[in-house]
Amino acid sequence: MDTRLAIRARGITRCFGEVVALDGIDLDVEQGQIHGLVGPNGAGKTTLLGLLLGLAVADSGSLEILGTPVGRALAAPDGVAGFVDGPGLYPSLTARQNLAALAALRGHGTRTGEIDDVLDQVGLTDVADDRARGFSLGMRQRLGLAAALLTRPRLLVLDEPSNGLDPAGKKHVHGVLTRLAADGTGVVLSSHRMDDLEALCSEVTIIATGRIVFSGPLSKLAAENRELDYRLRTSDPEAARRLAADTAGIRIADDAVARRDTEALVVRALVPALDELVVRLVRGGIALRELAPVVSPLEAAFLALTEQREDAR
Ligand SMILES: Nc1ncnc2c1ncn2[C@@H]1O[C@H](COP(=O)(O)OP(=O)(O)O)[C@@H](O)[C@H]1O
Ligand SMILES: [Mg+2]
Structure with a gap:
């Protein structure tokens, strides 16, 4: 067990019938690191992130999250927040009500001003009292990120968070992730575009058809x-x-x-x-x-x- 590691995965395999979505994945992500997971469509990114979030379990291999081995139960490991395939939101509630409801569901209250603070961090203050139903993809992604922030995660997992973001939204999201990492939170995010990750990640893992083809610092890849x-x-x-x-x-x-x-x-x-x-x-x-x-x-x-x-x- 290594407590410096937010994620330690060894030999992770996951199949869907005949399809081998993940084929022997080894991955180390340190705390305070922003780690990019990149690969073409169908590479296995969402499947891997889903395992980190406890949405599914691996067929074989071992996975430790924040120093604790992950068992067979389908539950988010302690200290982990994030989402795959877009955040789950209540369309008929406003942004602010969504955050209050999600916090209540998770059984922890929110301090005065905390919801306003996370809305501000993701740049949704102006639409705080608008219903989520009318939100664009980029706004939904940012509201999902705000919800994750409320849990004060020590590992944040985001699937294609840049999708749908306009330049201002991207700036907010980058700011949030950079601050989290500086405070010691591990961040893993996926993208199918390398250029997306260049600005943000110190290390990347490239996966193609369920296997790692490169993992390490960006500088090594460029060299x-x-x-x-x-x-x-x-x-x-x-x-x-x-x-x-x-x-x-x-x-x-x-x-x-x-x-x-x-x-x-x-x-x-x-x-x-x-x-x-x-x-x-x-x-x-x-x-x-x-x-x-x-x-x-x-x-x-x-x-x-x-x-x-x-x-x-
Ligand atoms: N629930 C599922 N049922 C069947 N096949 C799936 C399922 N989820 C993913 N797959 C398959 O696993 C592979 C990896 O998918 P995915 O992890 O979504 O890739 P990515 O996120 O990199 O685009 C693909 O071949 C996909 O079709
Ligand atoms: Mg995906």
Whole structure:
């Protein structure tokens, strides 16, 4: 037993009939860490988060939450809050009434001002007295997060919390999660998009078809040495294309970006070859106006890792 760990999972397997949704998952999440779980649709993210929330039990493997082994009972382990597939809310109650009702159901009252405080944290103060029925997906997600905050969780589990969030909503949610983690709460959240998690997570686990294909710090993922597609914009696209075609280690990618945007040139290369191309462009009197990866290095690593896995099936 390791009390620094909010989650310690070993060899977790979960099947639905013939479908192996989770296939030998090992996962460590430290307290105070925001851990991202990322993978394509159907990878097993919701299934795994459901196990953490006590909504289902694993077929095999061992799971410790906040230092306590999880048994066979279907109940949220102590200190854990969150939801999968959207929060359960009462449509006919207002945001404020929902929070009061959920707190009462869980058998703990709320201190004066506590509900206002969590509504403020998630940015729902202005709609506190509106019925949940009219709430957008992003507002429902934030109300669900507010309800979770009321329980003062030591492990927060959120399934695709960015879905439906507008930029202001995202800012509120990021603020809440960052503060919780700084106070020592472990946070696990899923997404099917890598770029979503880049701003928030220090560590990520990438799963594809029920198996872990990467787990560790984001920096390690980005550092992996692989060719990326870069978009170049220059003062002379035609001459730049000829030079690129003539530079060792550079391949001209005929991708959707280049076809949409004929002014731009998209090349696939490792960094040293790209350096060489830039030097040659400038020496040749061609000005470089823009140079950027078409997708972020993390997104590229994610795609490469999950595509390999799909191919292996
Ligand atoms: N209740 C269920 N009954 C049958 N199959 C399920 C059930 N829940 C999930 N699955 C299957 O398990 C796999 C993983 O699903 P899920 O955990 O929802 O993936 P994700 O959240 O990563 O999109 C999928 O193949 C899905 O069809
Ligand atoms: Mg899911």
